[in-house]
Amino acid sequence: MYSLLVLQLLAFVVCYGTVVGAALPITKCKVGDKKCLKESAQAFLPTFALGMPEYKMHSLDPLTIDKVDADNPNLKFKLTNLKVSGLKDCVVKKLEHDADKSKIFLNLLCNVGIEGHYDMKGQIIILPMEGNGKIEADIKKILIKVEANLSEIEKGGTKYWNIKSWDHSFELKDKSMIQFENLFNGNKDLAKAAEDVMKESGNDVIQEVGPPVIKSIASKVVECAQRFFHAVPLNDLVLQ
Ligand SMILES: *[C@@H]1O[C@H](CO)[C@@H](O)[C@H](O)[C@H]1NC(C)=O
Numbered sequence: 563m564y565s566l567l568v569l570q571l572l573a574f575v576v577c578y579g580t581v582v583g584a585a586l587p588i589t590k591c592k593v594g595d596k597k598c599l600k601e602s603a604q605a606f607l608p609t610f611a612l613g614m615p616e617y618k619m620h621s622l623d624p625l626t627i628d629k630v631d632a633d634n635p636n637l638k639f640k641l642t643n644l645k646v647s648g649l650k651d652c653v654v655k656k657l658e659h660d661a662d663k664s665k666i667f668l669n670l671l672c673n674v675g676i677e678g679h680y681d682m683k684g685q686i687i688i689l690p691m692e693g694n695g696k697i698e699a700d701i702k703k704i705l706i707k708v709e710a711n712l713s714e715i716e717k718g719g720t721k722y723w724n725i726k727s728w729d730h731s732f733e734l735k736d737k738s739m740i741q742f743e744n745l746f747n748g749n750k751d752l753a754k755a756a757e758d759v760m761k762e763s764g765n766d767v768i769q770e771v772g773p774p775v776i777k778s779i780a781s782k783v784v785e786c787a788q789r790f791f792h793a794v795p796l797n798d799l800v801l802q
Pocket of ligand 1: 709710711727728729
């Protein structure tokens with residue numbers, strides 16, 4: 563019993579020591595070296611996306627989102643228990659740091675899977691829609707562009723980056739799929755037209771009802787980036 567405890571303690575110390583002691587898998591780049599920055603970000607992305615508990619960064623793949631209120635003027639639309647997957651495999655298309663303007667530009671090309679529960683009533687692409695049940699989306703090649711204003715903060719004489727404000731946009735570069743189960747409470751006649759639209763025009767549907775969901779995903783990513791910036795000194799990120 564006693565020796566088991568010692569063993570567990572030892573295992574804990576060893577694991578903990580590895581996590582804390584491990585060097586950050588980051589290549590420091592010179593200011594203005596776009597290629598270096600892009601490659602460094604690409605190499606770091608899986609580590610970042612799988613979460614770094616030592617920096618209080620939760621997993622982004624899978625990413626769980628409890629609730630998204632996605633109402634628009636034509637549609638009452640609530641999403642709950644969303645599971646988002648695929649972010650760790652995003653391709654970094656661009657990462658630029660404009661040191662003069664203190665800005666960062668990040669473009670990610672991702673294949674994102676979303677599963678969860680929906681509850682809606684209203685119209686999508688001027689078609690009546692109603693239902694609640696399982697929702698599934700397979701978003702192929704979504705190009706997410708994030709732009710952020712940075713500032714520097716100082717803690718105990720050490721400088722850190724801070725995301726002061728940010729904005730995002732997205733483009734769908736391929737044909738995406740979206741599926742709602744139990745439309746019109748399972749009434750097949752009523753659901754037929756709606757299902758046809760989903761099948762034919764997945765991208766239009768996502769453009770119309772998706773932005774709050776994409777925004778929520780982007781917020782989670784930015785939140786993790788903020789925790790990372792607040793934990794890792796600027797000197798460990800940029801070659802001075
Ligand atoms: C960055 O800051 C400028 C000046 O305050 C502001 O106009 C702009 O909207 C901000 N951009 C983002 C992406 O937050």
